[in-house]
Amino acid sequence: MEQRIGSSSQPLKSEPVTGAGFDPAFIPGLTSPVKEEPQDARPETDDEAETAGTAGTDAEVAEQDAPAEDDAADDSADEDDAEADDAEEADDAGEADRPVPDGPVFEAADRRARIVADHQGVRLALDDQECEFRWDEIGAVETETARFGKRFTVTVHTPDRRWYPIEVEAKARSDFKRWEEELDAVLDAYFEAE
Missing domain, CATH: 1.20.5 (Single alpha-helices involved in coiled-coils or other helix-helix interfaces)
Structure with missing residues (x-):
């Protein structure tokens, strides 16, 4: 009986093996497998380098x-x-x-938030984020004061049932009454309920 030393099967030519075991930078789905170097690629000789x-x-x-x-x-x-x-x-x-109408203007701001309502519409800003609503984009404007504390909340409602609230911190609770009156004057002048 004849015995061979080693494997009798020939190695198969297959696609290069990829995965984290062979390439630590490989992440399935995020990176493509490393392409194998073409077989006709060969190192440059000194003449080619010159x-x-x-x-x-x-x-x-x-x-x-x-x-x-x-x-x-x-x-x-x-x-x-x-x-x-x-x-x-x-x-x-x-x-x-452009001529600015002499109508009423409402403005309230603190260190982070700002609310402006004038002839153009209502503009809300919080830190570096801003949004602007023209009067024809507004369905309703709602105000709310905190029972305790100094927060004044203005919520802009749009006809597509979205709302955008913003809170402004007042210096004193007496500001609430003045802000309500100023905002009411702006709404009476520019906002047309449909």
């Missing part, structure tokens, strides 16, 4: 000539930015030139 080195110096010479073209492109980009800034300033100036 040829690549001279080609690199030619590319460096071409890059030295290119900045002049890049400077022209940068100048035109700067001009475009300047024109855009001028257009924005003109828009801001146009808004400032």
Whole structure:
């Protein structure tokens, strides 16, 4: 009886094995498997490396000539930015030139929140978040004062059954009455209940 030492089966050619056991950066679903190097890839010889080195110096010479073209492109980009800034300033100036109605304005603010209601609509701001509602986007405006404390809450309701509450902390409870009166005057002047 004849015995062979070692395995009698030939290794199978298969896809490269991937996974965290072989590549710690591999996360299934988030990263694609590492592509195998093509079989015809071979290390460069010294002659090929020298040829690549001279080609690199030619590319460096071409890059030295290119900045002049890049400077022209940068100048035109700067001009475009300047024109855009001028257009924005003109828009801001146009808004400032528009006549502002002499109607009532409500404004309440604390260190974080701000509420403004005027002829344009209602604007709410909390920290760096802002939202604005035109009068035709508002279904109702509700106010609420805290029984204890100094919180004044204004809630803007929209016709699509969404509401946006914001709380402003008053310096004194006496501010509540003044704020209610100012907001009522603005609502009476601009808000049309449908």
